[in-house]
Amino acid sequence: MSRLLVVFISLLIGSISVHADSHINIGDRAQELKDEGKSKDIHPDLREIRIMHPEFLQHKRDETLRQGVRTKRNSLKACVNCHSAADTNDEYVPIDQHGQFCSTCHQKVGTSVDCFSCHRTTPKEDL
Amino acid sequence: MSAIRYLQTEGRSFGFYALVAGLGVLILAALGGVYYMEHNGHWVSGMSNRIVWGMPHVFALFLIVAASGALNVASISSVFNKKAYKPLSRLSGLVALALLAGGLTVLVLDLGRPDRLIIAMTSYNFKSIFAWNIILYNGFFVIVAVYLWMMFERRMNKFSHKAGLAAFTWRLILTTGTGSIFGFLVSRQAYDAVIMAPMFVIMSFAFGLAFFVLVLMASYKWTERQLGDAIVDRLSNLLGVFVAAVIYFVAVYHLGNLYLAENTGVENFILFDGGIYTQLFWYGQIILGGLIPMALIYHPATKGNRSMLGLASVLIIIGGIIQLYVIIIGGQAYPMEMFPGKEILEGYGGIAQYTPSLPETVLGVSGIAVAVIAITFAVKLLPFLPESLADTNHKDCK
């Protein structure tokens, strides 16, 4: 629990500086949705998702894995699907790599992302 | 009792720096090995899905077992009121803490995800013997630290008896817990035996005392302090008794196992046709680690000879490590009896192969280095060692 608190506080502090920046690379699908003006449907409150996403993910992970509750909301798969970007060869770049969506912020605030030591880093092949 | 004067070691000699440098190099090598193993994954080690616990666990469990045993000298003094051991109590507590620290370091660094150690401290499964051990280890640190403080702080001296009793009880539970890590594994024929718990307790007596005797003799020799025969002879006698007790428990354990048809396979494997494991058992564990030390301790020709006692202690430690190797690796190498009355032709079974890699072996050995370096610095920083343990001084104490 204390670890969560540390993560939370550091993200809170980090978000002060991060908040000012807009993401350079928010991912291909996410960019499309943003251009279409639909991003508000997914993340009504940008501040909330920026600060709270670790809690959302953690809550969801326990519910899914331990209780078999499988909803799209707060699903890591859904995050990766929208926020991944393809390179010039039209191949997805792992989302935890330098300059990609997750790592941009996480490097800035100095917190590691442990999700992708196990989770797939690119959208499913047939997406 | 106030006659005992404790004094820090000087810690400025060439020998001190050489010792620290040597141990430091070993520890650095181990850290390099850990990085290599964690960076690449465990495929660079000799461990596999069949031999899931390897060399690091052999050393880690040896050190953890020895740790609780090293506390015995203090317990004899404060719990059983033997005044002769009183001057050694502080060192006893220190050696216990250092050995446990060494063992746990190795155990943690071999985890698949050592970076997640915090989870082991925050998410407990109270049904798990392993989780209980984590509590027992942490508790041991706290209790022994408090015990040491009460011995150091004059105002608190009067409580040291009670603290000693608590520490003694705790260490018995701790080693029972360590033995139960194996004793409760119902699926494996080599382990499923409640006698593992008391056997580990007796093993801890022998291994811990052997380590303590070595530390005591070495530190007094290197700091040119006096160490009387009376105290050394007492420790020597005690050590002999403990080694004999270990052999007794090993005999009972194997005889008991032989009686069960289910376990004859694994017993034959360890005792008669297990190749390296059989050789390690008879030559290493029984002869080198049991019979020869006993002969050195009790035979009139070598009795009372410090060098021979030192040799016996070294052999007990080597024999102890071999014993844990036979228990841990040998017990895993022999396949589980999955289909009683049937033979597995394909897909599982056969003796699992294990060749320890260099990094994992260095990691294991470095656990001892961590313990010794901790003791070396602690005796320099705090007055753990009596200025003199000459016989006259000891008589004064009585």
Add this chain to the structure above:
Amino acid sequence: MSKNLNRRDFIKTTTATTAGVATIASGITLTTFVNANESPVTDEKRWGMLIDTNKLTEADIDEMVNACQEEQGWGGETHSTGDQKPRWIKKLKVQDKTTKKITSLPLMCQHCEKPPCVDVCPTNASMKREDGIVLVDRHLCIGCRYCMMACPYDARSFAHETITDQKEHMPRGKGTVEACTMCVHRVDKGESPACAEAVDSDAVIFGDLYDANSKINQTLKKIQSSQIRADLNLNTGVRYSGI
């Protein structure tokens, strides 16, 4: 709604938006729910599998192993050698010592009711879902491998190397323990595990052991079946007949 779907089942699944019911034989229904379940699984179900080794050919078992690798994405490890390679499911050949009869069988996590791996896990990473599926919560796994020491079925593997390009539904990572999940991601969608699907005959039956109308329940009532290491009293979810 089928008349075979009892009232309790109906209430239980009101969250599922559509329900498809396929009748296989009289009195036996296979109920599948197309949409994801939004409420936690309960202990009113217990998923299990019945494997009839007399009906299984060796080729069938190989198919099962392949299907598992394909579905879960293991087996492509390049560095692990020998016993280090993961094996979530494996083909075993056993011979009776007296009659010399040889039987081949697939062996995987047996999804015990009282799993030793769950008992020994210090961090609660080894866990059993309410519906009887035994899993490793990799978020909590520290890689101590005590569960592998405790498992009587040699069912678990340790990820000995860095793993990339995982299946989207099956995270796997270096330094953690993994095993058969009974294809929990498929089961939650109302499908059968990949290995059971891979066999054409009814040599492998997957279903709810508690449901008196399920094929697995009815078959288990009729035929002789056994559990591996039944002496340990773990009450496995995977049952065998023919061994």
